[in-house]
Amino acid sequence: MKKLQIITAVGLLGLVACKQEPKASADNSSETVTEMMAETTADLPKTYAEISIKEGGEWVGRKYEGGDKFVNVDSLTVPASHTDHSYYIRYEGPGWESNKIGYRLYLDWRNAIDIFGKLKEDMILDQVGQDNFDSYHEMSDWGADILKAGKSLGVGSLARFYEGATVHFNEVDSTKAKVANYADHSAVDIAYYGWQTPEVKTDLSSELSIKPDSRLTKHHFVTSEPVEGLCTGIVKFEGIDLIKKQSEDGKWACIATWGEQSLVPDKLGMVVFYQTDEVDRIQDSEFDHLIIFKPTTEPITYYLAGAWEKEPGGITSAEEFDTWLNETLSELSK
Numbered sequence: 001m002k003k004l005q006i007i008t009a010v011g012l013l014g015l016v017a018c019k020q021e022p023k024a025s026a027d028n029s030s031e032t033v034t035e036m037m038a039e040t041t042a043d044l045p046k047t048y049a050e051i052s053i054k055e056g057g058e059w060v061g062r063k064y065e066g067g068d069k070f071v072n073v074d075s076l077t078v079p080a081s082h083t084d085h086s087y088y089i090r091y092e093g094p095g096w097e098s099n100k101i102g103y104r105l106y107l108d109w110r111n112a113i114d115i116f117g118k119l120k121e122d123m124i125l126d127q128v129g130q131d132n133f134d135s136y137h138e139m140s141d142w143g144a145d146i147l148k149a150g151k152s153l154g155v156g157s158l159a160r161f162y163e164g165a166t167v168h169f170n171e172v173d174s175t176k177a178k179v180a181n182y183a184d185h186s187a188v189d190i191a192y193y194g195w196q197t198p199e200v201k202t203d204l205s206s207e208l209s210i211k212p213d214s215r216l217t218k219h220h221f222v223t224s225e226p227v228e229g230l231c232t233g234i235v236k237f238e239g240i241d242l243i244k245k246q247s248e249d250g251k252w253a254c255i256a257t258w259g260e261q262s263l264v265p266d267k268l269g270m271v272v273f274y275q276t277d278e279v280d281r282i283q284d285s286e287f288d289h290l291i292i293f294k295p296t297t298e299p300i301t302y303y304l305a306g307a308w309e310k311e312p313g314g315i316t317s318a319e320e321f322d323t324w325l326n327e328t329l330s331e332l333s334k
Contacts, residue, residue, distance in 0.1 A: 046099040046212030048123040049179040049186035051076055051107075052090035064088035070130065075178035076107075084108045091129040091136060091145075094177050094188045096217070098210045099123075100311055102143075103217055105157065105188065105208070107177060111169045112154035113217075115270075117146035117262065117308040139264070146262040146308060147270075152235035152287040155270045156219060156304025158206065160197045161229040161292055166285050171196035185211045200227050215305040216273075216328070226295035232302065233288040234270050237261045242289050243271075243322075247329040250276060254329060255289050258321045262308065269307035269321045273332055278302075303332070 050072050057067030059081045070090045082088055084106065093107035095116070102116030102125055116136070118124060124142040129135060136145045153159055153166070160167040169175075173194030180187050187209040195202055202225035209218045223230065233255070240261050246253040256271035272291060278300050280292045293300055307324065309316045315324055 045123055045181070046121075047097065047181070047186035047210050048125055049094065049096040049181055049188050049210075050125055051094040051177055051179050051188075054088050054090070062086055072126075074180075075176065078107055078175040078177070080174075082108060084110055091134075094179055094190075095125045095128070096179075096186050096188050096208060096210050097123060097125050098212055098214050100213065100215050101306055101308065102128075103208075103210075103306070105190070106149075106154075107175065107190070109168050109170045109172075110149070110151075111157050111159065112149040112152060113157040113304065114145060114149050114154050115147040115268075115306040115308070116143060117264075117268075117306075118143040118311055121312050137263070143310075144263070146264060146268060147235070147306070148263055149235060150287065153231075153233045153290075155234050155306055156217065156232050156272050156302070158204070158221065158230065158232055160200075160227060161231045161283065161285060161290055162198055164285075166231070166288065166290075167197045169195060185209050197227070200225055202227055215307055216303045217305065218301065218303055220299060220301045222299040223297060226297055228295050230293045230295070231290045232272055232274075232293075232304070233285075233290040234272060236284070236287060236289055242284075243325070244282070245325055245329060246276070247333040249333050252276065252329050252332045253279075254325060255282060255291060256321075256325055257289070258318050264310075267309040267316065269305075269315060269324075271305050271307075271325060271328075273303040273305075273328065275301065303328075 052070040052072045054064055054067040055071050057064050062081050062083050064087050091104050093105045095104040099121035101118055104114050106112050172192050176191045178189050187207055190206045192204040195204055202223045204223050206221040234257055240257045240259045243256040253276050254271050254273045258269040260267055262268040274291055278293055280294045283290045283292055307315045315321050
């Protein structure tokens with residue numbers, strides 16, 4: 001219908017032009033159509049966030065069985081029965097994307113952030129996992145899930161480092177999530193109520209947001225109680241070195257990795273940018289390179305990102321990745 005309306009509109013414009021300006025060239029009409037198409041392309045969204053649940057089935061223990069379709073919702077209180085591979089939430093949690101890259105967060109005890117590598121700039125998340133629960137692990141025309149998170153944090157999610165081990169969100173009273181899409185960004189908000197780890201129980205409010213033309217996810221969070229060992233980080237892979245950098249003014253720093261570490265396999269860069277005055281130390285755990293935050297009840301902000309070599313105009317070498325890290329540190333310090 002939209003195509004028909006545009007064609008009709010162009011046709012009418014052409015008739016009016018013929019009556020008013022009989023000598024107008026065909027080139028002018030071509031320019032008009034080109035301008036209209038450019039304006040339409042410019043209006044397409046460059047960010048998107050969603051959460052989608054199965055309907056029509058029922059809970060059998062910890063799994064959701066049956067159901068004939070996934071339905072997008074603006075908010076969700078996670079059912080008490082839900083855990084990993086419950087087959088209730090499409091691709092297991094909320095997703096958010098820009099025209100460069102996509103992410104998802106496992107909305108269960110793992111709480112890891114995974115990466116969707118994109119082969120095109122279109123918004124694609126509403127297609128992911130519709131045909132089969134985990135079909136996104138296979139390369140398609142839009143791309144695929146390209147990171148193996150396993151028991152790690154993935155890239156840039158939260159956990160607690162306690163007595164040499166990473167404690168995830170195994171014990172939580174309840175979890176609520178909501179998504180929102182605006183003209184200049186998309187966001188996922190998650191509220192964890194009563195997150196219990198050794199000797200501390202806290203509420204944690206988290207906002208993940210992404211802007212057009214950016215790989216960066218901004219992660220802004222706050223806890224109701226100070227938590228010793230609260231951390232974020234990047235999954236470790238054998239043979240992949242850790243990169244550490246700092247801005248010239250010392251206010252921002254990052255940990256990053258680069259190399260053949262995607263599921264494809266091919267080259268993938270991952271990074272977490274953090275404010276140095278909010279961080280206690282950098283430390284490795286069994287599965288992750290960790291950033292340990294200072295205990296506080298004040299809000300903390302950091303950025304996470306993936307950079308896949310096959311994204312449109314992607315970073316394809318260690319040198320290019322290094323340049324992008326330096327440029328981003330400079331931008332954050334302004």
